[in-house]
Amino acid sequence: MNLSGNNTEAQAVIDVAQAAVAPKALEPGKVHVVALGRGEYRQIDLTGPEHTGVPARKSGTSIVRDVDSFVAYFEKHGDDDSEVYADVEQRTITAVLDAHSAEGARWGRHRLQLQLRHTPAWLAWTKVDNQLMPQKDFAEFIEDNLLDLVEPSAATMLELAESFEATTSAAFQSSQRLDNGQRRFSYTEEISAKAGHKGDIVIPATLRLGLRPFEGSEPYSVNARFKYSLAKEELKLGVKLDRPGDVLAAAFSDIRTLIDSDVPMAVLNGAPLR
Template sequence: MTNTDTSVQAVAALAQQALAPKEVEPGGIYLVATAAGHVERVDLTGPEYTGTLARKTGVTVVRDSASFLTYYGKHKDDASEVYSDVEKLSVTAVLDAHAADEPGFGEHRLTLALRRTKAWTEWLELDGKLVDQDRFANFLEDHLPNLVDPDAATMLEIAQSIKATTKAEFQSSSRLQSGERKFVFTEDTKTSAGARGDLQIPETFRIAVPPFEGADAYSMTARFKYRLNGSVLTLGFKLEQPEERAKAAFTDVLNAISEGIDTPVLNGTPA
């Protein structure tokens, strides 16, 4: 056998050895020679091979302070950071934040995203608007649980009085010494001697509405508004600083979180 034949057999043997299957261990990185003469990198370090995640990642969204504290208490470490944003009404925890002596990934986060209640949203949607008598009366009737002063029973009577005069022609309005607003109307407009009457509505009333799901109700003054356009009466209200009430409710939520954690809450937004 010539030296050339020996060299060919040696190369063939190495090629066969490279193609022969071999058992590998999960968790390692291997270089594999292919029949085409290339070298491929095989990475078996992923969780699908090892059955273990390298680190915690993802963003968890909760809707109340109790849920925030539960999740935070389970996953926090000594480097965890908490940020609050009063404009966005949100609280964010970076659970794997940078430590003082080593970096963190910052990829495991917890966010408290408060949801406005249906009642709060509906009061704000009508805030500052003037609507016809029927719609205004129906709104009061639908939101009786939110009315505190005058009480719900009194406001129901007012709503029913407003409904009863939807076809009347209003002629004038005046402010009474009690602070109420009186509207004079004529019910039967077909004759000059039509039945006359008056409708009295309080100048202000108070409501109590929870701004967020899971929050306490916050009280606000609503100032009665009206417009007498000819004989047509439109009604509405203007809420007293509703966004300030929402921020006050957020501050109470933030205080509950601050009392339940052992790290200061930073004012801002994490990078």
């Protein structure tokens, strides 16, 4: 018996039958096995996004700037197995929306991050922190940032700024600390090369500011002390903010507390795996 010949004839019949079958479109989203003839097969994977038009999984990191945006995105994409991390050093809060669950591993590639930005007012005051400026520059700075002043009032500080601008050509002779902590500066201003006009300017010992450290945060009280330099009859002025780092830490802690109260899991100290 010629078994080899029978096998060849059987395969020929199979090939003819397969050739007679009308071509059929393969359905996207599935893995197909196609017979090529002569006992050969080919696997065709049509599950990728290029075939289905749908990503295989959610991935990427979305950046938001305030708590409300963070919570809104988390409510849409998060679940009970998501994880949230607060990084105090970087001042960021990151949610891993598809974090590993207790039942098994997940991809951990879909993330949400709150990246806080300082307000223009915070940047303005911290830029001049502990810096001395000529009278005119200091007066202009005060005038540009009157809205941030709580104590003394904006009207009082505007009047003081105008006094500094009016005495830029004066020669300051001395300073005296008053009992209430304020400081009096005495000056002489020459008028048409005649006898000089004498006067005093009194500045407060401290300022109290109302500043929002981050966009979307509440305002915080920030104390500042006046600084000055009197050399060669030239007066320079500035402010020294009291522990601005503590204000930033308090603002970040309050933001973390807000998020902690709006997500279903505890916010962890640290950062997620990269």
